[in-house]
Amino acid sequence: MAEEVGGAGRRLRAARLGQGLSQAELAARCQVSRQAVAGMEAGEWSPSLAVALRLARELGRSVEQLFGESERAQEVTVAALGPASPSGRAEVVEVFGKLVGVPRDGLMGSVPGFTVASSQLLGPTTALRPALDQEALLVAGCDPALPLLAEGLRAAGSQFHLAWWPCGSAEAERLLHAGVVHAAGVHHPIGAGWAPPTGCTRVGLARWREGILSPATPGFRVEALAKAVDRGLRLANRESGAEARRLLDRELERLGAPRMAGYETRFPGHLPLAAAIAAGAADLGVATEPAALALGLHFSPLSEEESVLLLPEELLESRELAALLEGLAHPRMAAQLSLIPGYDPSILAAIG
Numbered sequence: 194m195a196e197e198v199g200g201a202g203r204r205l206r207a208a209r210l211g212q213g214l215s216q217a218e219l220a221a222r223c224q225v226s227r228q229a230v231a232g233m234e235a236g237e238w239s240p241s242l243a244v245a246l247r248l249a250r251e252l253g254r255s256v257e258q259l260f261g262e263s264e265r266a267q268e269v270t271v272a273a274l275g276p277a278s279p280s281g282r283a284e285v286v287e288v289f290g291k292l293v294g295v296p297r298d299g300l301m302g303s304v305p306g307f308t309v310a311s312s313q314l315l316g317p318t319t320a321l322r323p324a325l326d327q328e329a330l331l332v333a334g335c336d337p338a339l340p341l342l343a344e345g346l347r348a349a350g351s352q353f354h355l356a357w358w359p360c361g362s363a364e365a366e367r368l369l370h371a372g373v374v375h376a377a378g379v380h381h382p383i384g385a386g387w388a389p390p391t392g393c394t395r396v397g398l399a400r401w402r403e404g405i406l407s408p409a410t411p412g413f414r415v416e417a418l419a420k421a422v423d424r425g426l427r428l429a430n431r432e433s434g435a436e437a438r439r440l441l442d443r444e445l446e447r448l449g450a451p452r453m454a455g456y457e458t459r460f461p462g463h464l465p466l467a468a469a470i471a472a473g474a475a476d477l478g479v480a481t482e483p484a485a486l487a488l489g490l491h492f493s494p495l496s497e498e499e500s501v502l503l504l505p506e507e508l509l510e511s512r513e514l515a516a517l518l519e520g521l522a523h524p525r526m527a528a529q530l531s532l533i534p535g536y537d538p539s540i541l542a543a544i545g
Contacts, residue, residue: 201260202236208252208259209234223247266312266321272373274333274358277314285312285322286331286356289508293331293373294320295356329356330517333365334378335435336500337464337484338399338536341529345520353516359462363434366390369503375513380436380500389545393503396521397540399530402482403440404494406470414491415477418444421453428455429466429475437463437479440495464488483535499540518542 232238271294297310365377407415460466463484485492530538
């Protein structure tokens, strides 16, 4: 019980400081002594219901938020998207009634800083999850703009926060069909006759170009893959199933499928790949034009593409997908995309 009171005391102090009030000022507003406020914050005294109600009203909180029991982690059964790391940092998201463990360590937990983790993976099917964990929308895909959905959700007043799992298009689609993500971000060439998989609805995000990235240094720019092969340049590659990898393999096949140094590398996204080239760890790679522009790299186009979200058609009326669509359609989302060079948000939130 002492631990619970202590937790309530910390929450009370944080709420008071958030309102810019001293202990004396809060005490005067709630008709108690300063010593009473100090005692509550120190965990030495529990308020009566009447005092708790006055405190909650003055601080813009509910009584439960200020004085409810501290969150207790529960051991739950999950479907983990990846192996547990030594720390086990993770986020547990409910996806249409199924609990999914999302690892939040290493490259999967940095964008480029560490992302928030609320849970801990104990193994491939078990996690510790806080009892009062916030609801999330879990979206898989490699488009670096996907995290901007968090701003759309916030602006729309959604109760959900965004959980992003960075991976290639093929993997994102596989996770959607497995029922362990709410939406899959994929991209495909425009005019190539691409259609959403059976049972999925396509919602537009943006148009972009994809092509060869190389240092912008004069005399080093790579205009065509054939020149890079002839010069023995080092490649930064994506994982199998990524659209960028598919484009690269198509171009290499046209050249007789030569083996380039660095072909076996695996960079988990467009920005990490571009960062490797900018840092001099590789000489070229295939990624999006926005990634090239963001890192000051030279860009030679190979394909005009659309980035879209795939949603399970039979669940479009669910509260989760309704919230996702509302966030996508909010003007703040288009405004954010328009600020990134190389993105064309004209198809944003268009359902096809």
